[in-house]
Amino acid sequence: MIHSMTGFGKSTVQLPNKKISVEIKSLNSKNLDVNTRMPSQYRAKELVMRKMIAEKIGRGKVDFTLQVEVTGDETSTKINHEIVKAYMYELRDLASISSAENAKLLEIALSLPDAVSTDAAEVDESEFKAIQNAINEALINLNSYRKDEGLAMEKDFKHRIEQLQLLLKEVIEVDPERMQNLRTKLETAVEDLKSKVDEDRFEQELVFYIEKYDITEEKVRLANHLSYFIETLNAKESGGKKLGFISQEMGREINTIGSKSNFAPMQKLVVQMKDELEKIKEQMLNIL
Template sequence: MIHSMTGFGKSTVQLPNKKISVEIKSLNSKNLDINTRMPSQYREKELEMRKMIAAKVGRGKVDFTLQVEITGDETSAKINHEIVKAYMYELRDLANISNAENAKLLEIALSLPDAVSTEVTEVDEAEFKAIQNTIQEALENLNAYRKDEGLAMEKDFKHRIENLQQLLEEVIQIDPERIQNLRAKLEAAIEDLKTKVDEDRFEQELVFYIEKYDITEEKVRLANHLSYFIETITAAESSGKKLGFISQEMGREINTIGSKSNSANMQKLVVQMKDELEKIKEQMLNVL
């Protein structure tokens, strides 16, 4: 079963004095790329959190956000009184503002750098265990989302492969007539020359020439690739890179059939096959 690389997962835990929320969003990418956003006091645990994400996500561009909301009376934020006073003094002097407007000055001063400092403390082990459980739940939600997206993609892939198999069947049906028409054209061209030819030698050259346009091997290989593609998307594990390799091989066989076809009707079928394959390749970029 295939999985999409696009997904979203969220989970929240309420601790005695704080509420912690985890959000994980993933998009398609060739490799694993994790971007994290979290309060500075949790950075010491970032490596462990990244390992948890990497083990579950596998591949994709991942945005991880850890938010903390203080719900108790305790807070680690402290106002730097001396710095705030200095800011207010400078602002009052700069703008010639009266003492009556101190409230407005205080609001501005508190928004300036270093006006408020946060005491960095070590993360409690019990708290980090709760965070790990929350991350795990968010990852499960993310993978459930990816699975649902994968089911929709699998349905579309099967539809496209069925279309390709039908087009290949039409190619197989018109192939004998194509060879007969090619042979007839060559024989007519010899007749127009109004000259005698060695029949045996002509037959040998004709067979050799027609063999250059034979697509028997391409038809067999393309049919095998289509079957292998279906087998791969229904396998237990998702493998976007493997499907990408198979689709490349499918493209090679379709291109070769097109270059050898020498038939307007077959060329139309080849164009339709290329269109279906292109739609598959577009979707393939998002397969895990």
Template structure:
């Protein structure tokens, strides 16, 4: 089953003294590009998080965010009272002012507030890791839902291409008859006597150059192969992209060989459908 590279997943954890929100957003990209944002105290776990994300999401531009909101008395920052009092004392020697105003100034000065860097509590991190798994599960589910929509679009467009190919196959005999008629008329307009056998040989050679039998067969095979890949268990947007390139090659060859306006109109429609498929394939994992 194909997956989209566009997705969103979120998990919210309520711990005794803090609320933790984990978010994952992804967009299409040729490879995996993970941008991680988290408080500095959790940076030691970043490599593990990246591996965890890469294992499950594989491709896409992924934004990982971990937000912490303190809801209890637990805090890693504290006021350095000795330093603040010394700042206030020095400020009083410089300016006359209310103690509250001086405190506002002192608290902004260097080393007035100290931040303790606590070690990560492994029990707490175990809960957070489960939250990351939950967010990943949600973004994968989102990608699968988007993939189902993309798949239906591909099915419809491949069906349209098959219908247009059938029209090309039906039209082909008339095209050959038209080419033959134009050549006969051209020779007749010359009002010159020609060797009928030689003319017939040249006619056969000329018509063979415009034969599209192989292209029709290959195009039909490529369309069937695309459908098979679409229904496979894994999601491989790159493989589908390669098949679409082969489909385009056969359509272009048919167009260049057709030499027949009604058939060229069908080829233009086929190219339009294929271009829409290629645009959507950029979003497939």
């Protein structure tokens, strides 16, 4: 079963005096890349939180957001009165603002540096335990999202592989006609020379020339790759990198068939095969 690298998970925990919200969003990436946003007092626990995410995510570009809203009377935020007064005095003097506009002046002063400070108190263990539980729940939700996305992608992959198998069947059906067409062209070319030709030598050269355009091996290998892709897709542990390698081999065989075909009906089929494979490769970038 495959999983998408795209996912979203959210969890909220209500403590006596705080509301904690965790959001985790993931997108496709070759490796694990975690970006975190959280209040400064929780940075001491960041490595622990990153490890939790890494164990459950695998790989992908991950945005982790921790928000804490104080709902009780207790707060660690304080207004620096003296600094705010100094800001207001300077602003009033600079812009000649009247006392009637003090409310607007206060709003500006509070937005300036050092007007408000937050005590960086240590995170209580019981609070951090609640945060860990919220992270685990968000990760479960995210991986559930990834699984559902993976099921949709798996269905699409199987449809594309089925189309490739049908196109390969058509290639096999038109191949005898292609070879006969090639043989006829060579015989006609020799007749146009209006010269006597050693029949045995001509037959040897004809066989040698036709063998250069033989695609029997490519047809067999492509059929095997298509079957192996489905087998890997249905495996309990299925990875995007392995499926990516198989799709590369499929592309190599399709390209070789195209370069050897030298026959318009077959080349048309090859173009259709390349189109289906390209759609598979686009989706492949998002598989975990």
